[in-house]
Amino acid sequence: MRVALFLTCVNDTLYPETGRAVVKLLTRLGVDVDFPMGQTCCGQAHYNTGYRHEAEPLARHFSDVFGEYEAIVTPSGSCGAMVRELYPRMGERARAEGRSDTLARTLAPVVPKTYELTEFLVDVLGVTDVGAYYPHTVTYHPTCHGLRSLGLGDRPRRLLQAVKGLELRELPGADECCGFGGTFAVKNSDVSAAMGADKVRNAASTGADALCAADNSCLMHIGGTMARLRTEMRPVHIAEILASTEEEPLT
Amino acid sequence: MSGTFVGMPAFPKAAHEAVYNQTLRGNLRHATHTIRAKRAKAVAEVSDWAELREAGKQIKDHTLRHLDRYLVQLEESVTAAGGIVHWAADADEANRIVTDLVKMTGETEVVKVKSMATQEIGLNEALEAEGIHAYETDLAELIVQLGKDRPSHILVPAIHRNRGEIREIFAREMSEWGRPAPEGLTDTPAELAEAARLHLREKFLRAKVGISGANFMVADTGTMVVVESEGNGRMCLTLPETLISVVGIEKIVPTWQDLEVFLQTLPRSSTAERMNPYTSMWTGTTDGDGPSTFHLVLLDNGRTDTLADEVGRQALRCIRCSACLNVCPVYERAGGHAYGSVYPGPIGAILSPQLRGTASEIDASLPYASSLCGACYEVCPVAIDIPEVLVHLRERVVEGGAVTRDGNKVVLKPAKGHAAERAAMRAARWAFKHPGALRTGQRLASRSRRFHPRSLPGPGAAWSATRDLPTVPSEPFRDWWQRTHGGKDTGK
Numbered sequence: 016m017r018v019a020l021f022l023t024c025v026n027d028t029l030y031p032e033t034g035r036a037v038v039k040l041l042t043r044l045g046v047d048v049d050f051p052m053g054q055t056c057c058g059q060a061h062y063n064t065g066y067r068h069e070a071e072p073l074a075r076h077f078s079d080v081f082g083e084y085e086a087i088v089t090p091s092g093s094c095g096a097m098v099r100e101l102y103p104r105m106g107e108r109a110r111a112e113g114r115s116d117t118l119a120r121t122l123a124p125v126v127p128k129t130y131e132l133t134e135f136l137v138d139v140l141g142v143t144d145v146g147a148y149y150p151h152t153v154t155y156h157p158t159c160h161g162l163r164s165l166g167l168g169d170r171p172r173r174l175l176q177a178v179k180g181l182e183l184r185e186l187p188g189a190d191e192c193c194g195f196g197g198t199f200a201v202k203n204s205d206v207s208a209a210m211g212a213d214k215v216r217n218a219a220s221t222g223a224d225a226l227c228a229a230d231n232s233c234l235m236h237i238g239g240t241m242a243r244l245r246t247e248m249r250p251v252h253i254a255e256i257l258a259s260t261e262e263e264p265l266t
Numbered sequence: 267m268s269g270t271f272v273g274m275p276a277f278p279k280a281a282h283e284a285v286y287n288q289t290l291r292g293n294l295r296h297a298t299h300t301i302r303a304k305r306a307k308a309v310a311e312v313s314d315w316a317e318l319r320e321a322g323k324q325i326k327d328h329t330l331r332h333l334d335r336y337l338v339q340l341e342e343s344v345t346a347a348g349g350i351v352h353w354a355a356d357a358d359e360a361n362r363i364v365t366d367l368v369k370m371t372g373e374t375e376v377v378k379v380k381s382m383a384t385q386e387i388g389l390n391e392a393l394e395a396e397g398i399h400a401y402e403t404d405l406a407e408l409i410v411q412l413g414k415d416r417p418s419h420i421l422v423p424a425i426h427r428n429r430g431e432i433r434e435i436f437a438r439e440m441s442e443w444g445r446p447a448p449e450g451l452t453d454t455p456a457e458l459a460e461a462a463r464l465h466l467r468e469k470f471l472r473a474k475v476g477i478s479g480a481n482f483m484v485a486d487t488g489t490m491v492v493v494e495s496e497g498n499g500r501m502c503l504t505l506p507e508t509l510i511s512v513v514g515i516e517k518i519v520p521t522w523q524d525l526e527v528f529l530q531t532l533p534r535s536s537t538a539e540r541m542n543p544y545t546s547m548w549t550g551t552t553d554g555d556g557p558s559t560f561h562l563v564l565l566d567n568g569r570t571d572t573l574a575d576e577v578g579r580q581a582l583r584c585i586r587c588s589a590c591l592n593v594c595p596v597y598e599r600a601g602g603h604a605y606g607s608v609y610p611g612p613i614g615a616i617l618s619p620q621l622r623g624t625a626s627e628i629d630a631s632l633p634y635a636s637s638l639c640g641a642c643y644e645v646c647p648v649a650i651d652i653p654e655v656l657v658h659l660r661e662r663v664v665e666g667g668a669v670t671r672d673g674n675k676v677v678l679k680p681a682k683g684h685a686a687e688r689a690a691m692r693a694a695r696w697a698f699k700h701p702g703a704l705r706t707g708q709r710l711a712s713r714s715r716r717f718h719p720r721s722l723p724g725p726g727a728a729w730s731a732t733r734d735l736p737t738v739p740s741e742p743f744r745d746w747w748q749r750t751h752g753g754k755d756t757g758k
Contacts (some may be wrong), residue, residue: 027708028738028742032527050743052701053701056703058695061695064691065662070695160640164640195637204728204732206599208731211732238734239729
């Protein structure tokens, strides 16, 4: 199976270690993973800020770059939701605006074969124990688009529970948004920061070493808040925990 | 819509004060978390909740699609049952109709059932201007009225107040409006309720005119339905000689059978009750039983314009349960007043900019008052995809385009104040269409990383005021991939 890593522009630019972790993890599980160099951005920030027409060329570009792969895997719940939930909607809107169904037809092939990482592991590869080792206490924050748009359910938690050495602690108010919300973090920074501080407080109350999530955008906000509040806890992407082994532990 | 909220600052500015008000934050956190947990429990015990939600959505969509037909049917049914139907295109017309009707009775006092529609049009202020005193009789609305305050929640208008504040308002203000609060009033719920009961009983027994809204109107029988928990509404609906109901045109259901769905979903979604405590229904007038004169004022006030929008019209399904407010993390922290409308929270953020348009500062900012977390859509008993409508309205703000206002198609210009953002979005789109440009930018960021500031200028300062910036890595992923896996840089 030819699998493409859709890393996302945020991870590519700011969190390359997450990308390296996905490559290491998938390779260990026998997947032939490729990183198409033409990939850029799915257009989520444009779309959600009200610039749907600016997002359309980016969606078409995504389709050009990833169209020929059998599966597209992304370590981001919100970018995964952009492709799976919002690309079809963009196509429908274009059709409703009388701009023919070209966009809908162009985007249709990539929609069903785009998977968020934990979905790909559990649903496609059929594994929950990926042979990982991470001797730390962890609390898990389900990010909103992974939780509600993609319906990731208990997949991430099942994967974490199978990690050797890992102790999973319940996060109070886990389903509540961390307050990132893309441009919301800047446009409504007071509310965003208050939500972030509450999330960090809840996370700290677990006494865990790390807060894990499956989306680095939310972790950038939560981690930035943790650092500012001098919380003795670190944000960590689930891919990095799952890639960590006894031979090559995550440092 | 009412002039009460004109001149409200944009949402972020209004929210700023609320976020740092610790009493308010505490009141809201306690109240929303309590009702949130109760609702979840009340909904979880219904095995066919998903089907009820879908049925509610379909009944509303069907009714809205044929609203022209059902409105005429309703008018015929109400008239046949002895009621008198009036049509109001906007707030001014509705206020004029109601004021004239009250004046015709010669009365200068009216008692009111809690009603969103009359608040939307600013009826109390319009009546006051004509020398008519309107007394709110819902306990929370009473607290708001006595406190010269504004409601901050659809269902629990005084949610921003705690018991101590309520005791203070009762002790200070009740004597100005009628029967004073008992001496030595404490803040126990029983004493506060008794003070309100004594104060209101006087009003109920004296009033000759009652004013209400309605939760539902049944088209084929002309029956009005008011759903409430206190019984104060029933007093207003049954004791006065004249009853005037102001109801938004979207409140119609075709038949009684359709009520079976909403009378299950509304109580569980709003107060987490299995069955609503006081459900009052009346059909026109009945000799010797209840008001002898009944007027129905059908209110448009932006609803037909909203109905014209294919994406936005789903907001008209709303049954005002307020589940979306109780679950919203933004509402919990910003409070209801920041939304600058009688409709706060997620539903208000999509309703107000449609009913009022996006011309004012507050209305143009409401579509952004959300992190798009989707909790509102998840709990909505009529499946309004609030995040979808929020994004749609953001598009209307930044791009402008064709909308319907006062029944006419007009083309909106893009809102001012978004020019820099628009330019940035275009530039980003260009860079993302050219992977080579993106890669150059990434490399530049990586190579200059030692010189990156710890805080950002301009709009970015809103980020770095409370959050550390991520450290830019020594190389972007794509350079690592190319180095280690020899990926061909096709630049596609």
